[in-house]
Amino acid sequence: MTVDELTEEMIYGKKNAESGRLGHAGSMERKSTVPRRKRIPTTVSDQWTLKRKDDWEDELRWKPWKSLALQEAFSMEKTILLHYLFTKLVFVTLTVCTISAFRIHILIGVLERLFWVFGGHYTLSTASHGPPGPGFWGQWDRRFLPMALPSLLLVVAALAGGVRPPGARNLTLAVVLPEHNLSYAWAWPRVGPAVALAVEALGRALPVDLRFVSSELDGACSEYLAPLRAVDLKLYHDPDLLLGPGCVYPAASVARFASHWRLPLLTAGAVASGFSAKSEHYRTLVRTGPSAPKLGEFVVTLHGHFNWTARAALLYLDARTDDRPHYFTIEGVFEALQGINLSVQHQVYAREPGGPEQATHFIRANGRIVYICGPLEMLHEILLQAQRENLTNGDYVFFYLDVFGESLRAGPTRSMGRPWQDNRTREQAQALREAFQTVLVITYREPPNPEYQEFQNRLLIRAREDFGVELAPSLMNLIAGCFYDGILLYAEVLNETIQEGGTREDGLRIVEKMQGRRYRGVTGLVVMDKNNDRETDFVLWAMGDLVSGDFQPAAHYSGAEKQIWWTGRPIPWVKGAPPLDNPPCAFDLDDPSCDKTPLSTLAIVALGTGITFIMFGVSSFLIFRKLMLEKELASMLWRIRWEELQFGNSERCHKGAGSRLTLSLRGSSYGSLMTAHGKYQIFANTGHFKGNVVAIKHVNKKRIELTRQVLFELKHMRDVQFNHLTRFIGACIDPPNICIVTEYCPRGSLQDILENDSINLDWMFRYSLINDLVKGMAFLHNSIIASHGSLKSSNCVVDSRFVLKITDYGLASFRSTAEPDDSHALYAKKLWTAPELLSGNPLPTTGMQKADVYSFGIILQEIALRSGPFYLEGLDLSPKEIVQKVRNGQRPYFRPSIDRTQLNEELVLLMERCWAQDPAERPDFGQIKGFIRRFNKEGGTSILDNLLLRMEQYANNLEKLVEERTQAYLEEKRKAEALLYQILPHSVAEQLKRGETVQAEAFDSVTIYFSDIVGFTALSAESTPMQVVTLLNDLYTCFDAIIDNFDVYKVETIGDAYMVVSGLPGRNGQRHAPEIARMALALLDAVSSFRIRHRPHDQLRLRIGVHTGPVCAGVVGLKMPRYCLFGDTVNTASRMESNGQALKIHVSSTTKDALDELGCFQLELRGDVEMKGKGKMRTYWLLGERKGPAGLL
Incomplete structure (x- = not known):
């Protein structure tokens, strides 16, 4: 497409037979110039006629001049020399005509315009926002702009040539936004402070020249003025980046020029779905703000969550005197729902008597899931009528698309979070409050990061200082933050492009590098999709507090993750659950089961007969019930004897x-x-x-x-x-x-x-x-x-x-x-x-x-x-x-x-x-x-889960108590067992623990050890009782530590007497004699080094007797039971000790025979010794043990 074609399309609309033809005098058939992948079907009322004012009628009469001038100004095929000479000639001619035709102040206005072109500068602290304003230019520009503009464009084209001076290093940003109408979230007083903050953030590393022109005409966005201003900016300043417009129609025109110029166009507006198709017309358009298709993605996710797969109804207000914001917002929902094969019906809300009735009639006929986009007053009117017709009984849900959350903000007649409040009668206010229980509000999500809050505070301060405008904290400030993040994104990509060998003129390359970007901005995580559209987060609001009626966030939607995060506050469904989107027989009246044909005479007779029988049956039942009641009262089933x-x-x-x-x-x-x-x-x-x-x-x-x-x-x-x-x-x-x-x-x-x-x-x-x-x-x-x-x-x-x-x-x-x-x-x-x-x-x-x-x-x-x-x-x-x-x-x-x-x-x-x-x-x-x-x-949670949680908690408490008591019990048990093992043999103790009776047991051969201290009686007489106890405790502690190394069992201690046996209660074959012998040698050796505490210079003299023979062992008594040995072997061992000598081991002949079998012990014959009650017995002294192979067991 040539520049001439773009210019004609900009002035006339689409250059085709349907929308580009001039209509009747003073009017033109208008269609949306924004291409759409799937537009809402256009009705007859959608093809509407825009009435022109006198000034635009004059401009249209001059369209041949403007077409010729713009063609000459934009043509890149003419040589520079011919371009220069021709524009000079036309400029001189038109200037002479202008001076001779009009008053002298017109010339002054032209000179003022020229002065701004060649020497004008934009600064954030002055009011020179472009060409001279309404003081002079507003009276002259509208009537004579079509004649004067071509000459001005030709002069600039000839003198400036639209070429940046060689060696220029500053980054030039050109802004095309509304200048005064603050109802736009992208109005210059709202966005200007953010742009200034972004420029300051870039700093000296990337100096910026900022140029601003207004795209506003009569307080509204102008799709005709915006492209003209964009052409001015391109010719006079050759910018590196275009910012804006935010309105859809102006953005469509400017985006086509930017695509032709291969110039990046960055905006946080232009929400229409048509811009998502980055065809040749919009290939350099980058949307860093929210857009309607992203809203549609959220709605599709909601439908999947609630299993709404059949149908939906859309109601919206089409404000055709402006940029149609409600139309383009709900367009994203329409296309998204049609994309998942839902039956989607839509209707324009009529702001006239009978409009609410038409709306509820449309809702009844087309869907239970209703999306409404329009002013809050329109929602109030629809809900009041819906309340009167009982559409708020829980069978319907109304989604109110209020992306900037204006309905949730405090106003003159409502409190924050209470969109149902209004200056209506008390009955209407109560009806609205009840009806709003079925309303869910969808808004953009305000970034929760602290950087955004700090940015918003700075934004409000700069707006007041630089523009004299008092802005309030609101979701509208999100758009300014999106412009801020977009400028920094462009700067980052530009630096990467230059580092890779590219230049600022590589607009297409820069735009391509922005695709799929993820970075952190002041508005949080910024994620760009493959179409260079930003992923958008949304919030779903519901009446979370039925007492106060306050709306609270019920869910958050992450556009980057395509996932809904529920806040935990339940949605107050009137019937306890979401409504069905396609209940049986609600819409599909062709279903045979929904047939409601009139009844025949026979059917009426049958029905009457049936009703008669039913009435008879009911009356009989009531009588029977009365009789049963009396019978039950008389039976007294409750009585207990x-x-x-x-x-x-x-x-x-x-x-x-x-x-x-x-x-x-x-x-x-x-x-x-x-x-x-x-x-x-x-x-x-x-x-x-x-x-x-x-x-x-x-x-x-x-x-x-x-x-x-x-x-x-x-x-x-x-x-x-x-x-x-x-x-x-x-x-x-x-x-x-x-x-x-x-x-x-x-x-x-x-x-x-x-x-x-x-x-x-x-x-x-x-x-x-x-x-x-x-x-x-x-x-x-x-x-x-x-x-x-x-x-x-x-x-x-x-x-x-x-x-x-x-x-x-x-x-x-x-x-x-x-x-x-x-x-x-x-x-x-x-x-x-x-x-x-x-x-x-x-x-x-x-x-x-x-x-x-x-x-x-x-x-x-x-x-x-x-x-x-x-x-x-x-x-x-x-x-x-x-x-x-x-x-x-x-x-x-x-x-x-x-x-x-x-x-x-x-x-x-x-x-x-x-x-x-x-x-x-x-x-x-x-x-x-x-x-x-x-x-x-x-x-x-379910009843079972709740019960399990309770039981689990109680079980945990019991487990803790049981564990503490068990530990205490085990500790006491360990102590008791340790004491029992010290009193009785281990095998005997185990039998007692098992509750078994310990039977006396005979042993054929064991070896018994007896010892005492020679002179203990005299020593005790010379010591205190405590000293004696200390002496014996030290001595027997030493002995107990030694005998643990041998297979022996300590039977008892009585005074200074110490009795040990081997071979019982655990039988050990023939090892009992050598075990006792080695133990006796070890004890005798230990006594030689033992010291008495209170008489350290005295030496204890141990006397030991050992005998081998049969015994019988068992537990005697119930209180303080003792494991005792019985038999003559015990008495003989005691005699061996009493007839022995100090520091010697006296053994019997039977023990000597048992030791000789090993051949490793040294024994010496003592001779025959007279034993009390035994007569003469041959005994021996145990002297020691020989070391070597023969002594190994």
Whole structure:
């Protein structure tokens, strides 16, 4: 395409038969000049006619001149000399005509224009933003621009030649943006400070010349003025980079010129989908800001997440007097949804009477998933009509495309995060609030990095100082940040290109290097795709707080990762789940199953007959039900005979199996609540009924009159069955044993658990218990029983699966108070009672329900602090004093203490709302359930997972306790076994540990060692008892250490006597004699070096006797059992010791024979020795052991 063709296309539109022809006088058929891969189908109303003003009619009349001038100005095929001479000639001619035709100030205006062309400079601190402004040029330029512009362009072309002076090193940035209209996010006062900051960031390393021209006409973007200004910039300054435009139509025209010039065009606007197709027309266009196709990618991801695969409906406002922002925004959604084969219908919203009705009619007919793009007022009108037609019942969801989040900002009539607020009537405001529960708002995501916050602060300061404009923090500032990042991206790529041998004129090469870039900018991670479009992040907002109506982020979408990150705040679906996008028979009316043809006469007769039978059946059922009710009341299925209840002994009944509360003395004076059982307060006894353990609560009444009211109460108790209510089994009314029998929960009451410091309750566990309590109370309030009336932590019990259940509800006729009116226990039970109940006035059912909410608030404080009910920091008040202060109701109202620093602020607010003085200000349990669901982030798990988590926590607590007790037990066991092994032989000890009886055992041959200390009696007489004990302890400690090296067993020590045996209890064949012999030699050697502490110069003289023979061994006695040896061998060994000599080993002949078998011991014959009771015996002295091969065993 030639420059001439581009120029004609710029002026006339598309150069083709459909859109490039001049229409009737003063008008022109206009179509979008932006190419699209798949545009929204154009209706007849879409081909609209743009009315021209008088000035543009004049310009059109001069189009032959302008065409010729621009052709001459842009032509690159003429030689420089001919170009110069021709433009000079035309310039002189037109200048003469101009001077002779108009006033003298026109000449001044031309000279001013020329002065700006040749010598003008743009600085950020001055107001010279381009050619002379409206003061003069605004009156002259519109009427005579078509005649004057060609001469000016020719002069510049001739004198400047559009060529940068040789050797120029500065980077030239040319900006084409709106100058005054701040409603554009890319307006120059918004973007200019960011450009200035980017220029400063480049610094001296890359000096920048900045040129700015306005593309604004009559306060709006002009698709005709922008390309003219771009041509001016190209001819006069030959820029390296074009910034802008942001509006779609001007960007389309300028992008074609930039593509022809091979000049990079960088913008953070131009959101239309058509720019994504980088054809020859837009090959140098780089979009560093958000774009409509990226919004479409987010919407497609949402549809995949919610399984919406069939259809959607689009509603938008088409503002055709401007750049059609809503049209191009929703165009991205349309193309993306069509790309995944959805049936997508669209309609332009009519801003006229009947427009909301048309919109809801379109929604009903085309989709349940609705996307709306337009002003907030338009959304309000549609939602009000949708509310009237019941389209906000949860079957529809409305996505509001408010990319800059203006609806979430605070305004004159609304608070921040509350787009539903408006200056409407109270009824309309309430309807809007309810309708907005079905609205999800989509906005750009504000960069969370601190660099962006610092950049935004600097941006606001520079806008005020350089432009005199007060900007507010908003998402519009994101566009300025995108321009900033784009300039730095261009500078980085330009440096790489130059380093690789390229030049600034390699525009296509520079643009190609930008593709697929990832870098960190002030707006966070910047990711460019293959089309040089930036990946965009979005936020999905929902009404996260149904109480306040505040919108909160529900999800974040990462464009770089194409993934949605959910914040954990659940979307408040009206029906608890996302709506279906294509429910059966909603749209596909051709389905035979959806056929609604009129009924025939026969069918009507059959239907009437059927209805008659149904009515007869219903009436019969009601009569039958009435009869069954009377029969059930008369049968008294709830009744339990006293003989059917089985009890254990008194101790087990009243104490061991009862639910007990370990009272804590923290906080208030709960120590005085102790009963006769000491520190335990008894709540319920237990017994057995039909083989099951049950809880039995005795009623302090002599008899119960079975009135009809009492019978209904008992029936209702049997009918009410819920997981979080204790099951009513029956009642015994046999005087005087009147009691209520309910399900037994072995874990005790909630008060038990809270007061048990050994149980570790993390907040997940606490929220789980709270959630169980709320579910139980919500069910109870919606049941026939309607309220509890005596809710307290002791009336909340925990079963074996750690599920909290509410007990002691219903049966008002059975309730009685045994305590006197002024008793301490009675006031202690009233710590949970609401102020309106303390006054004693009867309340309706709803009032009792609000009183239950107050009691729940006190229980919340118990669970949160674990300091008992009505904890008061720093105060020591009796229950009676506390109840009186609550009953008085004086401001400030007397309530428990709360540590806000350790608790969740939302939980504290819920407590305060629950115990509000005015019952009307307290929430009901349905609302409390929603609050707890938001607090408890793990509450979304299944019942099984929740139960497993509870059991796991309790198991962990038990495991910790068991591990500690096991370690202590093992340590004590080790000590006991060590002591047992020291007292008895190892084999004997093992038999005793196994519970076996130790039988006496005979041994054919063992060797026994006896020794004593010669002169020990005299030594003891000369020493103190402690010295003697110390001496023997030192000596036997030394001996014990030595005998551990031999296969021997120490039998006992008696005084200075030391007895050792080998060959038992473990048999060792013939090794017993040499083992004893070696041991005796070792002990004799040790004695020679042993020193007595209190008599270090004295030498102990050890006398040893050894004998070998048969013995019998066994454990004797039950208390202090001892392993004893029996037989003549023991006596003989003792005689061998007593007839021996000091420091010698006296052995018998049998021992000598056993040693001779080895041939390694040296023995000396002593001779025959007279033994008491034995006669003469031949004995020997053991002198030592020979070393060598013969001595090896």
